[in-house]
Amino acid sequence: MDITNPHPALPSVATPSVLPEGASTVGLSAWADVDLGAIRDNVAELARRAGDAAVMAVIKGDAYGHGLVPVAGAAIAGGATHLGVAQLGEALAARAAGVSAPILTWIFPPGADLAAAIHADLTLSAGAPWALAEIAAAARATGTTARVHIKVDTGLGRGGAWHDDLAGMLVDAARLEAEGVVDVEGIFSHFAYADSPDHPTVRAQQETFLAIVADAERAGLRPRIRHIANSAATLTNPSAHLDMVRPGVSVYGLSPVPHIGGPTHFGLREAMRVTARLIAVKDCPAGQGVSYGHLYTTKGDTRLGLVPLGYADGIPRHATGVGPMQVHGTRYTVAGRVCMDQIVLDLGPDSPAQAGDEVILIGRESQGEPTAQDWAAAIDTINYEIVTRLGPRVPRRYLEGS
Structure with missing residues (x-):
């Protein structure tokens, strides 16, 4: 039995076996049916709600347990133009499996093989000064312009740059873009209370985000894709849709705001x-x-x-x-x-x-x-x-x- 990890710098992950459609379940202790038609329809409904905004379907965590590669195909078929994968290893796995759509990945540590990511045509998140510097170094080493989305912390207190780090990053990113080292395609953030649409932090984070976009433009950047809306904001807050929405759990037919309504309330169905x-x-x-x-x-x-x-x-x-x-x-x-x-x-x-x-x-x-x-x-x-x-x-x- 070959147990070699083709990417020894990345963790090996056990993946479930796959049954052919129509396969008998006799003799199985348990199984999970994943309705790709539901995923296609859910993404189509999310795209309808997003209006002119594009849809990035988030397929992190093995597509929330539903299966990375099959879900990627179903999401694209439903109208998603981009895919989001948190861990770099999963993004590389999706590319290796033939997923060709634009993929944004935003979690990797210092020293990660970003050259492999650039060769795989992945979009990389720069959420800290060190990340931007390492992306630039990998781009120079490969002779390829790296496509980047700058991640900013607008109040979640988790990932993304803020305050002095962010101000310096915007200047550095503009300089690197002028040199042709990076292409700052996008800028994004994440809500702390999107599942509570009336919470005061929601509007406050939107205002902070738009102010940061203005700062980026003053620094010389022209990000073409601004995105902050997760599933909850996609369903409940049209003012946050901007250029692209980034739904996750709703792609799979689950409600991010069950206190407001379940899947059927939002025209979704569980996959x-x-x-x-x-x-x-x-x-x-x-x-x-x-x-x-x-x-x-x-x-x-x-x-x-x-x-x-x-x-x-x-x-x-x-x-x-x-x-x-x-x-x-x-x-x-x-x-x-x-x-x-x-x-x-x-x-x-x-x-x-x-x-x-x-x-x-x-x-x-x-x-x-x-x-x-x-x-x-x-x-x-x-x-x-x-x-x-x-x-x-x-x-x-x-x-x-x-």
């Missing part, structure tokens, strides 16, 4: 459906403790169903007692502790369930199935985390239709 099969169903007496630590005890005679997924597959361990699942149209929650490879359901005394029956873990709001948002609400997190953490032991099956 991922996760199904498992019961591997055992057994009668159980009243008073029986279930799973590690006996955190759950049966209240009466009942039937227990064993689901072959656990925290090794991305099921949150803190979903113990609350994680929602559905069998034969009935909702259940995890009975007892989530284990590494297994979950138990208390199916009740009259359940007709048998080993081999399907268990829906993540489905669609419109069909009344448990959703990623239901899981997120149950464990006090966000739907982004639920789909992104689905592990590589769960094979993906890509569906071209809807």
Whole structure:
């Protein structure tokens, strides 16, 4: 078995196996169907809402667990003109797999192989003086003008340059552009409270961003693409659309603002459906403790169903007692502790369930199935985390239709 990493400077990442469309799921413990038609339609809806602004579909984190390369193709087919990938390694992997659309990548450490990124025609983010300097050095070494988007911190307090660092970077970037070393194609930022559209920081960050764009122009730069709108701003704040929007979670049919509305409210539909099969169903007496630590005890005679997924597959361990699942149209929650490879359901005394029956873990709001948002609400997190953490032991099956 060849386990050589073709990019030894980059981490190797386990990727899920892929089932052909229409492949039988008999004999599988679990699988995830990814509806590429839904992704295409979601991007088309986001593009409609964006008006004259272009769409950069964010496919970081293996496309939020949906699959980097298949999602890239579906997003472009839906109308995305650009793709966004956080980690440089994933951006290089997308290029190596034949994804030819413009790709912006914004996370790499000092000493990263930026020459490889420039050779791969990636757009690089400069969010600190050292990053701009290393991009320039790599561009000179390769004899190729590097395409750059300057990342600015307008108040999130995370990535991006601000204050004196930013002022110096704008001057340096203008000088490097005049020399032909870089092409400052874009400038971008990120909201802190976009999921709360009325929060005062939203407008404040927009005003700060536009002031920084003006500073860049005074320094001699002419960025052609200004972007700050993530999924929430794309859906709720047209004034932030500017030249391009940068949706992430909404590409996958999940709402970034569930307190305002779910997917159907915004004309989206969930692209991922996760199904498992019961591997055992057994009668159980009243008073029986279930799973590690006996955190759950049966209240009466009942039937227990064993689901072959656990925290090794991305099921949150803190979903113990609350994680929602559905069998034969009935909702259940995890009975007892989530284990590494297994979950138990208390199916009740009259359940007709048998080993081999399907268990829906993540489905669609419109069909009344448990959703990623239901899981997120149950464990006090966000739907982004639920789909992104689905592990590589769960094979993906890509569906071209809807």
